[in-house]
Amino acid sequence: MAPTLLTAALGALLAAALLGPAFDGRSVAVVVAAALLPTLDAAASLAIPGATNALLHNLWLPLALAGLLHWDTALRDRSALRERHGWRGVRIGWVTLAGFAVAGVAPDLFGDPGVNLLYPVENAYYVVDGLLLFSTQDGVVQTFVSTAGDGPGLLPLESTGTADARPIGTWVNPDGRPGLALGVEREFVVVDAGWQAVVVASAVASLAVRFRPWERVRSSTAASGDAGEASR
Incomplete structure (x- = not known):
C-alpha cells in the first residue's frame, strides 16, 4: 500500500489544481479525506480476509459514484447537489471523486502488489x-499496447496473485490476515522513495501558494472594514 503521506499529498495536489474558485480550506480537506478513504481497508482486513487493497480499492465503487454524480448533475431536470450546494457542490463533488480514484486507488494500482480491481467478483x-x-x-519503444495476435490488446495489467496466497501487510495489520496480532513490529512508512518526498514537498508548496491570495483578500477586506468603521 502506498504511504499515507503520499496519498494525502496527491489529494492536495489535485485539490490545488482542480478546485478553481471553489478552493478553500474546507474543500481541500474534503478532497484529501476522500484520497485517504481507501487506506481504511487495511483496518477492515483485521476482520475481513483479503480486504487490503480490495474492499475500497475496487473498480465498482468509483464507477458507481461517477454514474451517480453524472446522473444527478447532468441528466436530472433538477440536481439535488446543485440545488443544495450550488456550483461549488458540483465542482467539489467531481474533484472529490478524482481524489478518491486518482490519489487513493491509482498509486497502489501502479505499484506492487497491486489492487484487487474486481473484488468481490474476483479475488486477484x-x-x-x-x-x-x-x-x-x-x-x-512501448509495452503498454501490443499489436501482436489478432488485434491490439492491453498488456500492462498483470495479475500478481490472490489475497489468499498473498496477504498484504500494513502497519495496522502486519501479517495481512484477520485478527489483531499483538507483540509484532509495526512500521509506519512516511515515504519510501526520493520521488515521494518530492511529491509531498510539491503539495506543501502548491497549497501555500494557493492559500496566500485568499489570505491577502481577507486581510484587505478586513482593513477596508476597519477603515470604514473608523471614518464613521
Whole structure:
C-alpha cells in the first residue's frame, strides 16, 4: 500500500489544481479525506480476509459514484447537489471523486502488489506495468499496447496473485490476515522513495501558494472594514 503521506499529498495536489474558485480550506480537506478513504481497508482486513487493497480499492465503487454524480448533475431536470450546494457542490463533488480514484486507488494500482480491481467478483490483484521510451536505434519503444495476435490488446495489467496466497501487510495489520496480532513490529512508512518526498514537498508548496491570495483578500477586506468603521 502506498504511504499515507503520499496519498494525502496527491489529494492536495489535485485539490490545488482542480478546485478553481471553489478552493478553500474546507474543500481541500474534503478532497484529501476522500484520497485517504481507501487506506481504511487495511483496518477492515483485521476482520475481513483479503480486504487490503480490495474492499475500497475496487473498480465498482468509483464507477458507481461517477454514474451517480453524472446522473444527478447532468441528466436530472433538477440536481439535488446543485440545488443544495450550488456550483461549488458540483465542482467539489467531481474533484472529490478524482481524489478518491486518482490519489487513493491509482498509486497502489501502479505499484506492487497491486489492487484487487474486481473484488468481490474476483479475488486477484492486478498491477499496471509498462514502458515508454525513445531509443536512437529502435525509435519509440512501448509495452503498454501490443499489436501482436489478432488485434491490439492491453498488456500492462498483470495479475500478481490472490489475497489468499498473498496477504498484504500494513502497519495496522502486519501479517495481512484477520485478527489483531499483538507483540509484532509495526512500521509506519512516511515515504519510501526520493520521488515521494518530492511529491509531498510539491503539495506543501502548491497549497501555500494557493492559500496566500485568499489570505491577502481577507486581510484587505478586513482593513477596508476597519477603515470604514473608523471614518464613521
